[in-house]
Amino acid sequence: MGIAHVFAVVLAGGRGERFWPLSTEACPKAFLRLVGRQSLLQATVDRARLLLPWTRILVAVGRAHAGLVRQQLPELPDANLLLEPFGRDTAAAIGLASLQLERLDPEAVMAVLPADHHVPDADAFAASLRQAFAVLESGPAWVVTIGIRPTRPETGYGYLECGDPLPDLPGASHVRRFLEKPDLKAAEQLLRDGRHYWNSGIFLWRRTTIQGLLARFLPEIWAGLCRIREGWGIEDVLIREFAAFRKLSVDYGVLERMDGSLAMVRGDFAWDDLGSWDALARVLPARQDGNVIIGEVEPVNTSGSVIISTGQRVATVGLSDMIVVASQDGVLVCPKGRSQEVRQFAGETR
Amino acid sequence: MGIAHVFAVVLAGGRGERFWPLSTEACPKAFLRLVGRQSLLQATVDRARLLLPWTRILVAVGRAHAGLVRQQLPELPDANLLLEPFGRDTAAAIGLASLQLERLDPEAVMAVLPADHHVPDADAFAASLRQAFAVLESGPAWVVTIGIRPTRPETGYGYLECGDPLPDLPGASHVRRFLEKPDLKAAEQLLRDGRHYWNSGIFLWRRTTIQGLLARFLPEIWAGLCRIREGWGIEDVLIREFAAFRKLSVDYGVLERMDGSLAMVRGDFAWDDLGSWDALARVLPARQDGNVIIGEVEPVNTSGSVIISTGQRVATVGLSDMIVVASQDGVLVCPKGRSQEVRQFAGETR
Numbered sequence: 001m002g003i004a005h006v007f008a009v010v011l012a013g014g015r016g017e018r019f020w021p022l023s024t025e026a027c028p029k030a031f032l033r034l035v036g037r038q039s040l041l042q043a044t045v046d047r048a049r050l051l052l053p054w055t056r057i058l059v060a061v062g063r064a065h066a067g068l069v070r071q072q073l074p075e076l077p078d079a080n081l082l083l084e085p086f087g088r089d090t091a092a093a094i095g096l097a098s099l100q101l102e103r104l105d106p107e108a109v110m111a112v113l114p115a116d117h118h119v120p121d122a123d124a125f126a127a128s129l130r131q132a133f134a135v136l137e138s139g140p141a142w143v144v145t146i147g148i149r150p151t152r153p154e155t156g157y158g159y160l161e162c163g164d165p166l167p168d169l170p171g172a173s174h175v176r177r178f179l180e181k182p183d184l185k186a187a188e189q190l191l192r193d194g195r196h197y198w199n200s201g202i203f204l205w206r207r208t209t210i211q212g213l214l215a216r217f218l219p220e221i222w223a224g225l226c227r228i229r230e231g232w233g234i235e236d237v238l239i240r241e242f243a244a245f246r247k248l249s250v251d252y253g254v255l256e257r258m259d260g261s262l263a264m265v266r267g268d269f270a271w272d273d274l275g276s277w278d279a280l281a282r283v284l285p286a287r288q289d290g291n292v293i294i295g296e297v298e299p300v301n302t303s304g305s306v307i308i309s310t311g312q313r314v315a316t317v318g319l320s321d322m323i324v325v326a327s328q329d330g331v332l333v334c335p336k337g338r339s340q341e342v343r344q345f346a347g348e349t350r
Numbered sequence: 351m352g353i354a355h356v357f358a359v360v361l362a363g364g365r366g367e368r369f370w371p372l373s374t375e376a377c378p379k380a381f382l383r384l385v386g387r388q389s390l391l392q393a394t395v396d397r398a399r400l401l402l403p404w405t406r407i408l409v410a411v412g413r414a415h416a417g418l419v420r421q422q423l424p425e426l427p428d429a430n431l432l433l434e435p436f437g438r439d440t441a442a443a444i445g446l447a448s449l450q451l452e453r454l455d456p457e458a459v460m461a462v463l464p465a466d467h468h469v470p471d472a473d474a475f476a477a478s479l480r481q482a483f484a485v486l487e488s489g490p491a492w493v494v495t496i497g498i499r500p501t502r503p504e505t506g507y508g509y510l511e512c513g514d515p516l517p518d519l520p521g522a523s524h525v526r527r528f529l530e531k532p533d534l535k536a537a538e539q540l541l542r543d544g545r546h547y548w549n550s551g552i553f554l555w556r557r558t559t560i561q562g563l564l565a566r567f568l569p570e571i572w573a574g575l576c577r578i579r580e581g582w583g584i585e586d587v588l589i590r591e592f593a594a595f596r597k598l599s600v601d602y603g604v605l606e607r608m609d610g611s612l613a614m615v616r617g618d619f620a621w622d623d624l625g626s627w628d629a630l631a632r633v634l635p636a637r638q639d640g641n642v643i644i645g646e647v648e649p650v651n652t653s654g655s656v657i658i659s660t661g662q663r664v665a666t667v668g669l670s671d672m673i674v675v676a677s678q679d680g681v682l683v684c685p686k687g688r689s690q691e692v693r694q695f696a697g698e699t700r
Contacts (some may be wrong), residue, residue: 315695318686329677334667345665
């Protein structure tokens, strides 16, 4: 098979509520330039572009953000922009993408790439994807995920338990089970035992495989997708069916209910899903005073803090290990380690 | 004399740099509604109005803020608005006011009222002013100041040492000496000994008295004022002389160098010069969670903090005893007790 039939499906429908007040309804997390000069979406597509031409990169996004995608990815073909009428999480988004792939290439292989990850070493990432393609070539019904070797006892990620290696497929193993986000003690154990990997949310499968799994585990969603397929291009149908879909991730809805044919590639590169402002503190370089500073910020007697402004001046005195973020939509102030609680504010953005 | 010749001179030329980012060049502290629905200036004038008609209230202000004064005090007669071409501190402002009083009423008595104090009990304040007027009636050359009975070992104020009582003048005493801002240990001693009072910066004297004192202690400034008097109404003269004035407070330049004729009225009412955000925390009522909240603020697990927004939403998580202030000009974050250091940011407002 090689990579002739591989398509990347970049999922950019998430809101990134924990990055309030930068991430907003108008400009969600994937479109922000949180690290470096590119948005997370642009960086994700660049990584895919190491292996794939533009014609085989699809981006699934809420319809309100079509303009942002066109602005940030002007080379993306129009037919490759999948607009979700409502956010219904990854099962519905992936199902919709499978329908479009079916039209573009019946033999399509789908690499699902969340648009909001931080992966500094794009080459190592591409090498892992190639290993995953090799697994898919070896047998028709594999579901392959990329597990990331953990570097800290992270409680914010799900984990994969790595099973027996797949013969003749370097870097690839069976997945024994999925683990929900652990508590700190459990996470420390998982880190020590060497058998557990972070669930990156990157999945690869044939178009036919995922459609079969959706039909088996999520028959209601699949029935809706079939009606969308029959009425392809009819706006009303798409809207009606999406409105009725449950919000469900493909992890919960499909993968955790599978009982075999689950493989993983052991990724050994730096990876972060940038789940919160604390994560950003981890990946951005600090200045000599230990602060991560973006924008017009004056930190006085301030250390170990993340201070970001997209507009106004921000002045701090006597802070340590704090997060301060100011945008035109709001101001957030919280100590490091508490930024998971930011999500609650995002809903009420004006 | 009664109060027939008394004029209030409200000094509103200060910048209030420690109230950045609310207090700015465009809208200094005295014009802010920091406490209640009135600006500090409006509240100051209201207190004076308990005793005096509008015709005998003068407001001295930087010329950039004439519009703000007219907006906040529409009843103020035009001739009672004194515009300082540059901020030159209180000696020059009071000297300028004395020239205008000379024109309005040669026998004028001047009550100097800083525009940015917080005095909740206006009646008690007025009673103290009346006691001061009585001192001025008793002898022509008195300088009378109002001392405030201290309620805490405040290191941010200057103090007056109270001397012998003035016979037949209830509440009035000689001033033995002025004390600069003390350190904490000294302030605790001053609080205990009962002889020391806060220097409120409220002064009363005859127009002739202060002019004599300026001529004696600040002959250069007085010479400039005399040239302004000769060229009264000529803009160029006023600008040239003000440009040449030293920045000097009447406290340092005159009062602390006097050797007698200094009286004080012992004020026993709540008074605060609102020198910083910490002061505001003292005078504003806290909610049940111990926070002082103004504007669109969402404090989560936050206690003992002052959080103010004039525009954007401000969300805080897990703060205690912090000061957070957001305006269109900037965002300030600092722990309580550090707000004296805010002054440094004010200079660079855009």
